[in-house]
Amino acid sequence: MKSDALIIKSARQILTLRSDQKGPRTGEYMEDLGIIEDGAVAVSDGKIVAVGKTHEVLDQVKIDAKTKVIDAKDKVVLPGFVDCHTHPVFAATREAEFEMRVKGRPYQEIAAAGGGIKSSVTTLRATSKEELIQLALTRLDRMMSYGTTTIEAKSGYGLSLEDEIKMLEVIKELNRLHPIDLIPTFLGAHELPEEYKERREEYIQLIVEKMIPEVARRKLAVFCDIFCEKGVFNIEESRKILSAAKNHGLKLKLHADQLTALGGAKLAAEMGAVSADHLEFIDDEGIEMMKQAGVIGVLLPGACFGLGVTEYPPARKMIDQGLPVALATDFNPGSSFTESMPIILSMACLMMKMSPAEAVVASTINSAYAADKAEEAGSIKKGKKADLVVWNVRDYREIPYHYGVNLVDQVIKDGKVVKASFPPLGGG
Numbered sequence: 001m002k003s004d005a006l007i008i009k010s011a012r013q014i015l016t017l018r019s020d021q022k023g024p025r026t027g028e029y030m031e032d033l034g035i036i037e038d039g040a041v042a043v044s045d046g047k048i049v050a051v052g053k054t055h056e057v058l059d060q061v062k063i064d065a066k067t068k069v070i071d072a073k074d075k076v077v078l079p080g081f082v083d084c085h086t087h088p089v090f091a092a093t094r095e096a097e098f099e100m101r102v103k104g105r106p107y108q109e110i111a112a113a114g115g116g117i118k119s120s121v122t123t124l125r126a127t128s129k130e131e132l133i134q135l136a137l138t139r140l141d142r143m144m145s146y147g148t149t150t151i152e153a154k155s156g157y158g159l160s161l162e163d164e165i166k167m168l169e170v171i172k173e174l175n176r177l178h179p180i181d182l183i184p185t186f187l188g189a190h191e192l193p194e195e196y197k198e199r200r201e202e203y204i205q206l207i208v209e210k211m212i213p214e215v216a217r218r219k220l221a222v223f224c225d226i227f228c229e230k231g232v233f234n235i236e237e238s239r240k241i242l243s244a245a246k247n248h249g250l251k252l253k254l255h256a257d258q259l260t261a262l263g264g265a266k267l268a269a270e271m272g273a274v275s276a277d278h279l280e281f282i283d284d285e286g287i288e289m290m291k292q293a294g295v296i297g298v299l300l301p302g303a304c305f306g307l308g309v310t311e312y313p314p315a316r317k318m319i320d321q322g323l324p325v326a327l328a329t330d331f332n333p334g335s336s337f338t339e340s341m342p343i344i345l346s347m348a349c350l351m352m353k354m355s356p357a358e359a360v361v362a363s364t365i366n367s368a369y370a371a372d373k374a375e376e377a378g379s380i381k382k383g384k385k386a387d388l389v390v391w392n393v394r395d396y397r398e399i400p401y402h403y404g405v406n407l408v409d410q411v412i413k414d415g416k417v418v419k420a421s422f423p424p425l426g427g428g
């Protein structure tokens with residue numbers, strides 16, 4: 001094998017996520033992890049070259065003195081998590097708002113008083129690109145230490161042509177500087193900026209006529225997203241913005257039906273969006289329309305937990321009705337301040353009654369589809385990127401079960417060990 005070759009062998013479980021189902025997994029296929037016991041993965045040139053039982057893989061590939069061998073005895077190997085909904089570029093944290101919310105002030109009231117997204121806009125505009133990059137790099141390190149190897153990353157705290165472009169340039173630079181792969185999303189319609197308070201038509205015009213064409217021309221984003229919500233952008237405005245994005249070749253995502261049943265899920269289906277995200281208040285018709293249109297439901301239980309609300313998305317109903325479901329952190333300084341995908345899996349199981357297997361599928365292969373990266377990430381398959389995480393557990397179900405601690409042993413990104421520092425936790 002080549003000099004950068006690597007083999008992980010003797011893993012108690014390898015969760016390959018291989019399946020007979022093509023495309024995002026639905027229904028009972030969301031229980032299918034393609035587990036190999038006593039498994040091995042061989043890697044060369046950053047790609048997976050073989051996966052199977054340890055003895056089979058060792059028969060297929062030659063190990064020489066330069067091959068790095070990782071003994072995963074009593075450990076479990078998963079594909080790296082794909083966190084398909086994040087807001088990782090921001091200038092300041094918002095712990096004062098956290099305290100206000102804990103003391104009973106609702107999020108919408110804090111937002112109306114200049115907090116929320118607006119406060120992040122003010123601080124982002126005042127911060128240089130270089131500073132934003134440095135701040136975000138630390139966050140990406142933390143994400144990686146919890147087993148994430150690919151993220152979707154949104155703009156949306158700039159809300160001017162200049163500052164939205166600045167955010168997307170930061171994301172582009174982060175993608176170059178950090179091992180994590182970032183898929184950029186333009187979210188100019190995250191909120192109405194203060195200076196357009198009395199001129200919402202004009203802001204929508206700015207997005208449609210200036211921002212989207214510029215973002216598309218410079219290829220700064222793969223997706224266009226929008227906060228379709230009561231008091232933010234209504235259905236008609238959302239349709240207008242998303243149509244413009246589609247015409248410029250951007251793929252579509254929506255923040256939909258999060259705080260009220262506005263009908264964002266149905267709009268996602270109508271527009272042929274790749275995903276509709278949040279969906280706390282989706283109705284049966286919305287689920288059916290998304291299913292028919294092939295829209296993935298991205299669930300963000302961290303935002304429910306972070307806002308301290310009791311309405312979680314109806315994950316059980318969605319999965320039972322055949323809608324493909326993905327999971328993500330919604331990492332942001334307001335409603336969901338966590339870089340950890342494992343805690344999201346715990347919430348998915350405990351608060352939304354997803355099985356541990358469904359939670360794994362939703363945060364690997366299905367979230368890879370939601371991020372438009374399923375060709376190279378989300379499962380352990382010959383030819384895909386060697387984005388692999390070795391877990392310090394004997395059974396994958398321990399990952400959501402043993403919540404709030406980091407059980408990651410090693411992270412391999414593009415075939416290279418990028419994190420190998422956690423001491424073993426031991427049994428019990």
Ligand SMILES: [Zn+2]
Pocket residue numbers: 085087255330332
């Ligand atoms: Zn979000």
